[in-house]
Amino acid sequence: MSAIYANNYVIVAIFLLLGILLPVATVHFVGPLLRPKRPNEEKLKTYESGNDPIGNSWVRFNVKYYIFALMFVIFDVETLFLYPWAVAYNQLGLFALVEMVIFITLLVIGLIYAWRKKVLEWS
Amino acid sequence: MTSLLEQTPSLLNVVLLALAAVALLAVVLGFVTYAIYFERKIIGWMQLRPGPNRVGPLGLLQTVADVAKLLLKEDTRPKSADKALFALAPVLAYGPAFAVLAVMPFSENIGFADLGIGVLYYIALSSITILGVITAGWASNNKWSLIGGLRSAAQMISYEVPLVMSVVGIILMTGSLNLRDIVEAQRDVWNIIPQFFAFCVFLIAAQAELNRSPFDLPEAESELVAGYHVEYSGFRFAMFMLAEYVYMFGMGSLITILFLGGWLPPIEALGFIPGIVWFILKFSLYVFLQFWLRATMPRIRADQLMSFAWKGLLPVALINILLTAFFVSYSNGSF
Numbered sequence: 001m002s003a004i005y006a007n008n009y010v011i012v013a014i015f016l017l018l019g020i021l022l023p024v025a026t027v028h029f030v031g032p033l034l035r036p037k038r039p040n041e042e043k044l045k046t047y048e049s050g051n052d053p054i055g056n057s058w059v060r061f062n063v064k065y066y067i068f069a070l071m072f073v074i075f076d077v078e079t080l081f082l083y084p085w086a087v088a089y090n091q092l093g094l095f096a097l098v099e100m101v102i103f104i105t106l107l108v109i110g111l112i113y114a115w116r117k118k119v120l121e122w123s
Numbered sequence: 124m125t126s127l128l129e130q131t132p133s134l135l136n137v138v139l140l141a142l143a144a145v146a147l148l149a150v151v152l153g154f155v156t157y158a159i160y161f162e163r164k165i166i167g168w169m170q171l172r173p174g175p176n177r178v179g180p181l182g183l184l185q186t187v188a189d190v191a192k193l194l195l196k197e198d199t200r201p202k203s204a205d206k207a208l209f210a211l212a213p214v215l216a217y218g219p220a221f222a223v224l225a226v227m228p229f230s231e232n233i234g235f236a237d238l239g240i241g242v243l244y245y246i247a248l249s250s251i252t253i254l255g256v257i258t259a260g261w262a263s264n265n266k267w268s269l270i271g272g273l274r275s276a277a278q279m280i281s282y283e284v285p286l287v288m289s290v291v292g293i294i295l296m297t298g299s300l301n302l303r304d305i306v307e308a309q310r311d312v313w314n315i316i317p318q319f320f321a322f323c324v325f326l327i328a329a330q331a332e333l334n335r336s337p338f339d340l341p342e343a344e345s346e347l348v349a350g351y352h353v354e355y356s357g358f359r360f361a362m363f364m365l366a367e368y369v370y371m372f373g374m375g376s377l378i379t380i381l382f383l384g385g386w387l388p389p390i391e392a393l394g395f396i397p398g399i400v401w402f403i404l405k406f407s408l409y410v411f412l413q414f415w416l417r418a419t420m421p422r423i424r425a426d427q428l429m430s431f432a433w434k435g436l437l438p439v440a441l442i443n444i445l446l447t448a449f450f451v452s453y454s455n456g457s458f
Contacts, residue, residue, distance in 0.1 A: 003131045004237070007140075010132055011236040012244075014144045015225035019218035022148070023362045027198070027213065031358050036197050044202040046265050047353055057203075057264045065273050068429065072280040075437070079287045082444065083243060086294035089448065094457045097448050104441060111437065120433045122426040 067119055078107050144235070147224060155368040156186045162414045169418040196357035201264060204354065208262035213355070213362035216255030219248040220369040227376045228303050230386040230398035241302035242294065245377060246287050249332070252366060253279045256341075256351050259363070263354035271350025274425070275334065275341035281429055282331035282338075285436035289321040289328065292447040293381055306385035313384040320443045322382045324436050329374050331432070334367065335413060337420035340428060375409040376402075383409075 046053040085092075085100055114120055130136055160175065160183065167174025175182035200209055226241040228234035238244055253276050260272015294300060296317065297308040305314075315322050331338040341350040352363050379385055383405045386398030423431070 006132050007130075007136070008236040008238055010137055011140055011144070012222070012225050012238070014137070014141050015222045015235070016218065018141075018144055018148055019221035020214055022221070023214045023217050023359075026194070027210075027358050027362070031194065031198060034195055035357060038197065039199070043197075043199050046201045046203055046263075048266065053203075053265075057266045057269055058261070059266065059269070061269065061273055065277055068277050068281060071433070072284060075284040076287070079284070079291070082288070082291050083294065083300070086291045086444075087298060087300055089295050089451060090298050090455065094452060097452055097457075100448065101445065104445065108438075108441065111433070115434065120430050122429045 064122065071114065071119075074107065074110065078103075140235075144225075147235070148221065151221070151224065151369055151372055154372055155365060156190070158368055158371065158410060159186045159189075162417070165411070165414045166418045169415075190361065193361040194358055198357040198359060199354075201354050203264045205262040205264065208258050209354075210359075212255050212259035212262055213359045213366075214255075215258055216252050217362045217366040217369070219251040219255075220366040220373065223248045223373045224369075224376070226302055227373070228306065228380065228385065229376070229402050233399055234303070237303060238301065240300045242290055242300045242305075242381075245373070246283075246290075249370070249373070250283065252370070253283075255366070259355065260351035263351070265354050267349075267353045268351050271341055271353070275351055278331055278334075278338065278340060278428060278432075281432040282328040282436070285324050285432060285440045286328035286332060288437070288440035288444060289318075289324040290381065291440075291444045292318045292321045295444070295447045295451050302380050302385075306380055306387065309384040309387060313382065313387075315382045318382065318443070318447070320439055321447075324440045324443070325378065325382070328432070328436060329378065330413075330416070331428075333370055333374055333413075335371075336417040337423045338428065339422060340425055371410065371413060375406045378409055379405045 046057065048054070081103065082100070085096060089096060163185070164174040164182070175185040178185045178188045200206070223245045225236045226238050226244050228237070256279070257272045257276045260268045260270075260275070263269075293305060293314050296314070297305050299305065299308075330336070334341050352360055355363065379402060384401075385405075386402045388394050388396060388398075388401050
């Protein structure tokens with residue numbers, strides 16, 4: 001059993017390594033041998049529809065993105081609780097169901113609140 | 124594969140497993156090459172034009188030529204870009220796309236890691252790609268990239284919630300996160316029937332996660348020029364494209380395993396056909412659906428996009444979880 005366990009994570013490590021190796025090898029090792037490199041002032045300029053870029057591009061952006069990120073964190077954490085609950089559900093019985101109904105209801109109230117406050121609208 | 128797994132890990136085994144992984148990489152790259160070819164060909168036929176037909180017989184070498192061209196292109200990086208993050212972003216986008224394939228069982232005996240937490244592994248790793256997208260958008264120091272990257276990230280995190288939640292129903296019915304157990308539990312009836320709502324939610328959310336039509340806003344050429352990868356050229360750009368198609372491979376495999384019974388035949392009498400054939404058939408059906416949708420659907424509006432995830436898909440996914448939980452309790456005789 002423990003051999004299988006170790007082997008499984010050896011495979012995961014191999015896959016992760018291959019996933020990193022392919023872009024690194026092609027872009028940084030194989031690529032430079034094949035492609036030209038003739039940079040000039042114009043090429044290295046930031047693209048802005050053909051005009052000279054105005055100001056810095058790291059500008060302020062819509063606060064809505066933060067609100068969606070916040071919503072995502074809340075509901076992603078909810079799923080984090082739902083997964084182990086779902087796996088062990090058959091052993092837990094009715095008590096677990098009632099508890100999870102309460103938990104989901106609490107979050108749904110949050111969702112309804114966000115809905116009513118027009119947070120989910122993109123305007 | 125399975126016999127290798129049971130031996131104690133040794134250097135030879137690691138080398139053999141690495142070779143098998145490289146073989147899968149070759150299969151995936153072959154899939155990507157011809158998925159792009161067939162995508163262009165099928166969309167061409169649906170629009171009554173021949174599609175690529177110049178490079179090689181029937182245009183079969185078109186994608187090969189495109190990749191070669193990308194590899195020979197100059198790699199430009201704007202002077203004002205954040206150098207380290209600019210280089211890191213394609214790796215962040217592509218690495219997890221390939222790593223998720225480690226847990227996919229393609230048939231009874233073709234498969235790699237047999238993790239007890241298969242589903243969780245896929246979902247956790249695939250989220251990292253969002254970081255790659257937002258890093259690319261930020262590091263380019265370009266207004267288009269920044270807006271495109273933020274839009275993509277907002278879309279992907281919004282649709283990730285219903286995607287992840289729709290799987291909970293299946294886990295409730297199976298009682299396991301292991302992908303092999305999930306397939307074996309579908310011997311009697313495929314999950315697409317008892318979990319039909321979850322399937323619909325998953326399918327739609329998967330489209331958005333893959334940034335594919337009708338949710339291809341991140342690449343909206345007409346409004347964002349190309350989104351987060353405007354400043355990328357040559358092979359760095361190819362890595363983003365590659366990640367997208369490798370994800371299509373991963374998502375197709377995942378849908379086949381979760382909802383379509385993996386390698387199981389539709390009726391027991393057809394069991395003499397090897398499992399991998401069934402897997403490839405179901406998988407191809409999903410990939411064809413992708414191309415079909417792209418030829419059919421117009422792009423969704425940005426304001427409809429976000430509210431659809433939170434107001435449409437999320438409630439359906441939550442109701443599905445509760446209904447499944449009640450049903451599982453009921454069939455267990457809990458009440």
